[in-house]
Amino acid sequence: MIDLSSDTATRPTQAMRSAIAAAAVGDEQRLEDPTVTALIEAVCDRLGKPAGLFLPSGTMCNVIAVKTHTQPGDAVFVGHNCHILRCETGGAAAFSGVVLDVVPSDTGLFKAAQLQTALYQRNPYTPNPRLVCVEQTHNFAGGALWPLDQLRAIKETAKERGLSVHMDGARLFNAVVALGVPAREVTSTVDSVWVDFTKGLGAPLGAVLCGEVEFIEKARRYKHMLGGALRQAGMMAAGCLYALEHHVERLADDHRRAKTLAERLASYDGFEVTQPDTNIVFFRPGHISIDDYAARLEDHGVRMSWVGDRMRAVTHLDVSEEDIQQSLKVLDQVQNSFSTANV
Ligand SMILES: *Cc1c(COP(=O)(O)O)cnc(C)c1O
Numbered sequence: 001m002i003d004l005s006s007d008t009a010t011r012p013t014q015a016m017r018s019a020i021a022a023a024a025v026g027d028e029q030r031l032e033d034p035t036v037t038a039l040i041e042a043v044c045d046r047l048g049k050p051a052g053l054f055l056p057s058g059t060m061c062n063v064i065a066v067k068t069h070t071q072p073g074d075a076v077f078v079g080h081n082c083h084i085l086r087c088e089t090g091g092a093a094a095f096s097g098v099v100l101d102v103v104p105s106d107t108g109l110f111k112a113a114q115l116q117t118a119l120y121q122r123n124p125y126t127p128n129p130r131l132v133c134v135e136q137t138h139n140f141a142g143g144a145l146w147p148l149d150q151l152r153a154i155k156e157t158a159k160e161r162g163l164s165v166h167m168d169g170a171r172l173f174n175a176v177v178a179l180g181v182p183a184r185e186v187t188s189t190v191d192s193v194w195v196d197f198t199k200g201l202g203a204p205l206g207a208v209l210c211g212e213v214e215f216i217e218k219a220r221r222y223k224h225m226l227g228g229a230l231r232q233a234g235m236m237a238a239g240c241l242y243a244l245e246h247h248v249e250r251l252a253d254d255h256r257r258a259k260t261l262a263e264r265l266a267s268y269d270g271f272e273v274t275q276p277d278t279n280i281v282f283f284r285p286g287h288i289s290i291d292d293y294a295a296r297l298e299d300h301g302v303r304m305s306w307v308g309d310r311m312r313a314v315t316h317l318d319v320s321e322e323d324i325q326q327s328l329k330v331l332d333q334v335q336n337s338f339s340t341a342n343v
Contacts, residue, residue, distance in 0.1 A: 001298075001301055001302070001303050002301060002302045002303065002319060002323045002326060002327055002330075003303045003318065003319070004261075004302065004303060004304050004313040004314055004315065004319060004327065005303045005304055005305040005312075005314065006305060006312075006314050006316075007171075007199045007200040007254075007279060007314045007315070007316035007317075008198055008199060009316065009318060010198075010200075010202040010316050010317045010318045011202075011204075011318060012202065012203065012204050012239055013202065013317075015242065015246070016202065016203065016239050016242045016243065016246075019238045019239065019241070019242040020235055020236075020238045020239050020242075022238070023035045023234045023235050023237070023238035024234060025232035025233075025234035025235060026232065026234065027231055027232070028054065028229070028230040028231060028232070028233040028234070029224075029229040029230060029231065033230075033232065033233055033234040033237070034234065035233075035234030035235075035237045035238050035241065036054045036230075036233050036234055036237040038237070038241060039054060039206075039208065039237040039240050039241045039244070040052040040053070040054060040208060042241060042244055043195065043208040043210060043244070044210055046182075046183045046184065046244075047172075047183050047184055047187040047193060047195070047210050048183075048184030048187055048188060049187065049192075049193070049210035049211055049212070050211075050212060050213050051210065051211060051212065051213045051215070051216035051217075052208050052209065052210040052211075052216060053208065053209045053210075053216050053219050053220055053223060054206065054207075054208055054230070054233060054237060055194075055206075055207050055208070055209055055223060055228055056205060056206065056207070056228060056230070056236075057196075057198075057205075057207055058083075058168070058170045058194060058196040058198075058199075058207045059083075059087075059088050059091065060207070060223070060226060060228055061168075061194035061196075061207050061208075061209040062083065062084050062088060062091070062092070062133075062166075062168055062194075063088065063091040063092065063095055063096075063226070064209065064219050064222045064223055064226070064228075065166050065192050065194070065209060065211075065219065066084065066091075066092045066095075066096045066098060066131065066133075066166070067095055067096045067219075067222050068192075068215055068218045068219045068222060069130060069131045069164050069166060069191075069192070069215075070096050070098050070130045070131055071128070071130070072096065072097030072098070073097060073098070073099070073127055073128065074096075074098050074099070074127055074128045074129070074130035074131070075098065075099045075100075075101045075126070075127040075128060075129045075130060075131075076092060076098045076099070076100055076101065076130065076131045076132075076133060077101050077102075077103050077115060077118060077119070077129065077131070077132045077133070077163070078100055078101070078102060078103065078132075078133045079102070079103060079105060079107075079108035079109060079110050079133075079134070079135065079138070080102045080103075080104070080105065080108050081107075081108040081138070081139075081140040081141065082108060082133060082135045082138070082140075082168065083135060083139060083168055083170065084100070084133055084135075084168065085100055085102070086140070098127075098130075098131075099127045101118065101127075101129075102118075103115050103118040104117075104118065107138070107141040107144060108135070108138055108140060108141045108144075109138055109141055109144055109146050109150070110154075111150055111153070111154075112150070112153035112154045112156065112157040115132060115154055115157050115158070116157050119157075119161055119163075129161060129162075129163055130163060130164070131163055131164050131165070131166055132154060132158045132163050132164070132165045132166070133165075133166045133167075133168060134146055134151065134154065134165065134166075134167050134168070134190065135167070135168040135170070136151075136167055136168070136169055136171070136172055136175045136186065137171045137172075137174050137175045137178075137277065137278050137280075139170070139171070139280065140282075140307060141274075142274040142275075142276055142277070142280050142281065142282045143171065143174065143258070143276055143277055143278035143279050143280030143314075144277050144278075145175055145178055145179060145277040145278065146175070148179065148181070148185065148186065148189070151186070151189035151190070152189050154189070155189045155190065164191040164192070165189065165190040165191050165192075166190060166191065166192045166193070167186075167187065167189075167190040167192070167193040167194075168194070169187075169193045169194055169195045169196070170194075170195075170196040170199055171196070171199050171200065171278065171279075172186065172187070172193065172195045173195065173200070173201065173248050173251060174199075174200060174251050174254075174255070174278040174279055175278065176248075177248065177249065177251040177252050177255070177278075178251075178252075178255055178277055178278050187210070191211060191212070191215070192209065192210065192211035192215060193209075193210055193211070194207050194208060194209040194210065195207060195208055197239065197240040197243050197244075199316075200247070200251055200254055200279055200316045200317060201240075201243035201244070201247045201248070201317075202243055202247050202316070202317040202318070203236070203239035203240045203242070203243045204236070204239055205236045205239070206236045206237060206239065206240040208240070247317060250317070251278075251279065253321075254278075254279040254315040254316055254317075254319070255276070255277075255278050255279055255315075257279075257315040257319065257321070257324045258276040258278065258279045258280065258281050258313070258314075258315045259275075259276060260324055260328070261281050261313055261315070261324065261327065261328070261331075262274075262275055262276050262281045262283075264328050264331055264332075265281065265283050265313075265331065266283075268285075268286065268331075268335050269286060270286025270287055271283055271284065271285055271286050272284040272286075279314055279315045279316065280312060280313075280314050281312070281313045281314075282307070282310045282311070282312050283310065283311055283313075284309065284310055284311070285311060288338055290306050290309065290310075290311055292338075293311065293334070293338075294306060294311065296334045296337065296338070297330065297331075297334055300330040300333060300334060301326075301330065302326075302327050302330045302331075
């Protein structure tokens with residue numbers, strides 16, 4: 001099966017497994033795991049932040065970041081289709097007791113002016129506006145890039161109004177590679193940011209949350225509270241370090257392959273395809289029902305996923321050039337099978 005359902009479908013490579021097996025380890029909870037420490041230093045260096053925290057998942061990074069930035073009753077401003085709002089079982093509300101206030105926009109990638117309009121003056125009746133969250137790249141907008149100018153303007157608006165900015169960087173390195181700028185140029189627009197090593201980077205577990213020293217010290221207490229303090233986590237951090245050193249630049253291949261898929265899909269009658277900035281292609285298969293389309297693809301050995309009324313194809317480390325060529329063949333075959341059925 002060629003698995004285009006998600007960039008979480010990757011398996012650790014043999015070289016990554018060797019790095020994991022050879023990892024120096026200690027007690028992470030006591031800050032004595034040398035590989036975790038090395039990973040945090042490497043990520044902080046790339047992202048230009050003074051402190052970092054190793055966490056088991058990206059979701060835990062978001063939950064802890066929102067908790068650390070806010071007090072119960074505060075308002076957090078988000079785009080309408082972001083992971084924090086749609087995919088974290090209400091964690092921000094349940095754990096932090098915050099109001100998630102949606103900034104209206106077409107795609108979820110809101111602009112400073114839209115944030116300005118959504119923000120209100122603090123008075124005795126309103127929740128306290130405290131935090132703005134952005135997602136780079138934006139998954140449900142199609143792996144879409146938040147332009148740097150737009151992020152800088154959002155930061156300026158947030159600062160004027162006394163709000164912090166948090167970046168969900170599950171696919172930050174996809175953005176960095178696509179924008180062709182150093183990571184710290186992207187992350188200088190936010191107060192806190194995390195990267196996931198289990199998306200296109202191909203590690204089995206791990207994410208690093210970065211920010212100011214005081215922010216990370218506070219976040220560490222919530223990590224402990226959630227049971228996220230670990231022991232010999234260097235085994236996992238070694239996979240992340242390996243990914244950071246070997247799997248970042250190659251993301252450009254995934255982006256090129258996503259474009260190839262998008263172009264072929266767009267050539268079919270009636271298909272609506274969102275042209276990808278990075279590694280995610282969203283589309284509607286014309287008059288064909290998504291259930292039928294997905295099932296027919298799977299019969300031919302290609303798996304995709306669907307979100308609402310759209311299908312999603314994601315390229316990643318475990319999808320080779322040959323897999324893409326094979327997928328194009330399958331797309332054509334499936335297209336023919338549906339056209340023939342209609343005659
Ligand atoms: C996957 C994802 C997350 C959550 O990361 P996990 O490591 O799966 O918990 C958060 N935000 C975005 C945009 C994601 O794609």
